[in-house]
Amino acid sequence: MAIVARCWRRFGGNGIPAADLPAMLGLSAVRSYHRPPYSVKVGIPDFLNGVGNGVEAHAAKLEAEIGDLEKLLVTRTLKLKKLGIPCKHRKLILKYTHKFKMGLWRPRAESWKA
Numbered sequence: 001m002a003i004v005a006r007c008w009r010r011f012g013g014n015g016i017p018a019a020d021l022p023a024m025l026g027l028s029a030v031r032s033y034h035r036p037p038y039s040v041k042v043g044i045p046d047f048l049n050g051v052g053n054g055v056e057a058h059a060a061k062l063e064a065e066i067g068d069l070e071k072l073l074v075t076r077t078l079k080l081k082k083l084g085i086p087c088k089h090r091k092l093i094l095k096y097t098h099k100f101k102m103g104l105w106r107p108r109a110e111s112w113k114a
Contacts, residue, residue: 042107044069050107051096055089073097 099105
């Protein structure tokens with residue numbers, strides 16, 4: 001909108017409605033900030049290996065209790081606490097699930113040590 005304001009000041013209005021300026025400048029009124037869904041199927045063990053810091057030790061427990069990654073992404077901290085996951089690991093899991101949902105992070109396809 002800063003561009004619209006600058007152009008509005010530059011042209012001094014000239015009888016052009018302010019609502020028409022974005023269309024004249026080629027700006028779209030609708031923006032999409034969402035990325036397409038993650039194309040490669042990621043499981044809980046792959047996700048936890050990507051997080052690292054010892055969180056991967058809980059992969060078997062989480063896979064048995066929660067099932068799949070989609071359910072892990074909506075799991076809350078109390079559920080993880082009832083499963084016996086330490087606070088530091090709960091915080092890491094929740095941090096990276098949030099990043100994964102937002103499309104800011106994804107586990108690497110190959111391991112770091114390979």
